[in-house]
Amino acid sequence: MEKKIGEQYLFDFYGELLTEKQKQILDYYYNDDYSLAEIAGVMKVTRQGIFDVIKRSKAMMEVYEEKLGLVEKFLGSQKLLEEIQKDLVGLTEGTKDLELKSELTAVIEKLKKVSEEN
Amino acid sequence: MEKKIGEQYLFDFYGELLTEKQKQILDYYYNDDYSLAEIAGVMKVTRQGIFDVIKRSKAMMEVYEEKLGLVEKFLGSQKLLEEIQKDLVGLTEGTKDLELKSELTAVIEKLKKVSEEN
Numbered sequence: 001m002e003k004k005i006g007e008q009y010l011f012d013f014y015g016e017l018l019t020e021k022q023k024q025i026l027d028y029y030y031n032d033d034y035s036l037a038e039i040a041g042v043m044k045v046t047r048q049g050i051f052d053v054i055k056r057s058k059a060m061m062e063v064y065e066e067k068l069g070l071v072e073k074f075l076g077s078q079k080l081l082e083e084i085q086k087d088l089v090g091l092t093e094g095t096k097d098l099e100l101k102s103e104l105t106a107v108i109e110k111l112k113k114v115s116e117e118n
Numbered sequence: 119m120e121k122k123i124g125e126q127y128l129f130d131f132y133g134e135l136l137t138e139k140q141k142q143i144l145d146y147y148y149n150d151d152y153s154l155a156e157i158a159g160v161m162k163v164t165r166q167g168i169f170d171v172i173k174r175s176k177a178m179m180e181v182y183e184e185k186l187g188l189v190e191k192f193l194g195s196q197k198l199l200e201e202i203q204k205d206l207v208g209l210t211e212g213t214k215d216l217e218l219k220s221e222l223t224a225v226i227e228k229l230k231k232v233s234e235e236n
Contacts, residue, residue, distance in 0.1 A: 017186070
């Protein structure tokens with residue numbers, strides 16, 4: 001079972017919509033990077049059972065993403081925010097006006113907060 | 119049936135998770151501001167039927183909000199983004215450096231895009 005780029009994001013955004021059991025299994029899988037066999041051992045379920053839960057959970061989260069597009073929106077705004085941050089860092093480095101420098105630095109800090117909370 | 123502040127946001131964020139019929143009714147209700155009686159007329163359902171659909175849909179969306187918190191996150195980052203925008207407008211207005219002015223203006227435009235896509 002291959003983990004595709006972006007799957008972790010699906011779990012980050014939609015994990016809360018899964019059942020407790022699904023969430024637990026996907027948490028082992030994505031966050032702790034357990035193998036299917038290891039999860040099967042901890043959960044006392046067959047490896048096939050774990051495989052099925054992960055497969056079904058992924059399909060559910062993909063349906064949510066099709067409807068809500070949270071991951072796509074997130075990646076888009078992160079890209080824009082990074083770009084803005086880079087622009088502002090450039091302006092901060094380019095000016096000799098110390099007051100402006102400190103004001104821009106404060107703005108950059110706020111922007112980082114937006115990125116983190118996004 | 120009173121529309122509380124924020125309900126419209128619930129529909130904006132979670133409307134796609136409702137059934138087509140629920141979505142249609144809530145669209146009349148929130149976006150077209152139809153009364154329950156008017157929606158009942160258009161949908162050929164009783165007023166009570168419409169009331170029930172709206173009530174159930176709202177409860178569903180509130181559960182989603184409890185789990186995902188998209189509206190809360192959105193309002194938080196909109197507030198921060200507005201603050202940043204105001205800071206940057208202040209800096210733009212405060213400088214006589216035309217190059218800086220135009221660079222800051224470009225950053226503000228990008229920031230508006232983040233707010234819109236949020």
